[in-house]
Amino acid sequence: MIRRAVRVLLGILAAGLASGVVGAVVIVVPMAFSPDADLGWLSALMIFSLVLTIYGWAATVVLGLPAHVALGRLGVRNIQAYLIAGAVAGALFALVHSLSSGLFHPTVLAAGVAAGIAGAAAFWLVRRPDRDAVNRPATSADGHP
Numbered sequence: 694m695i696r697r698a699v700r701v702l703l704g705i706l707a708a709g710l711a712s713g714v715v716g717a718v719v720i721v722v723p724m725a726f727s728p729d730a731d732l733g734w735l736s737a738l739m740i741f742s743l744v745l746t747i748y749g750w751a752a753t754v755v756l757g758l759p760a761h762v763a764l765g766r767l768g769v770r771n772i773q774a775y776l777i778a779g780a781v782a783g784a785l786f787a788l789v790h791s792l793s794s795g796l797f798h799p800t801v802l803a804a805g806v807a808a809g810i811a812g813a814a815a816f817w818l819v820r821r822p823d824r825d826a827v828n829r830p831a832t833s834a835d836g837h838p
Contacts, residue, residue, distance in 0.1 A: 697825075700819060700820045700821070701758075701761075701820055703819050703820075704815070704816040704817075704819040704820040705750065705753050705754065705757075705758075705816070706750075707815040707816060707818070707819045708749060708750075708753040708757060708812035708813070708815045708816040708819075709746050709747070709749035709750035709753055709812065710746055710749070710815070711749070711808075711811040711812050711814065711815035712745065712746070712748075712749030712752065712753070712783070712808035712809065712811050712812030712815075713741075713742050713743070713744075713745040713746025713747070713748070713749045713808070714742050714745075714746070714811075715804075715807050715808050715810075715811035715812075716741070716745040716748070716749070716804040716805070716807065716808035716811075717738055717741035717742040717744075717745050717804075718738070719800065719803055719804040719807045719808070720741055720745075720800055720801070720804045721737050721738040721741055723800070724737060745804075745808065748786070748790075749808060749812055752782060752783070752786045752808075752809070752812070753812055753816065756782035756785065756786060757778075757779070757782055757812065757813070757816060760775075760778040760779075760782060761775075761816070761820070761822070764778065764822070765822060765825075770822040770823040770825065771823060772814070772817050772823075775813045775814070775816065775817040775822075776810050776813050776814060776817075778813060779809040779810045779811075779812055779813025779814070779816075780806050780809050780810050780813075781809070782809045782813075783805040783806045783807070783808050783809020783810065783812070784802060784805050784806050784809065785805075786805055786809070787801050787802050787804065787805025787806070788802065788805070790805075
């Protein structure tokens with residue numbers, strides 16, 4: 694039980710970091726290739742990585758953990774389901790952020806989806822829910838439940 698809780702906490706940390714970096718790259722890299730780019734995009738990458746990591750942790754706790762619990766209760770433990778849940782959570786988080794700030798840009802939505810997928814993958818790789826013992830009904834000696 695304690696090992697599982699530690700893996701969940703480590704998964705949250707990994708998810709926040711992965712989603713922050715990936716989200717920042719999606720937002721900042723186009724700045725690097727703009728005609729009037731200077732080295733300011735490097736500092737923007739660092740700042741966005743920090744800010745989006747904090748957003749990533751918030752999204753993981755608010756949206757990712759409930760998704761993890763729901764998938765576990767449904768018995769779904771494969772990475773594909775976690776990636777889909779991450780993409781949906783990232784898109785939802787990006788849309789809520791965009792609507793609350795009054796600024797919507799497709800890049801923000803793309804960053805949210807990419808960050809959600811990266812965060813879900815990092816969480817799944819650390820937590821590895823596919824390795825959990827599956828609760829099966831007890832059987833009698835003759836093989837019947």
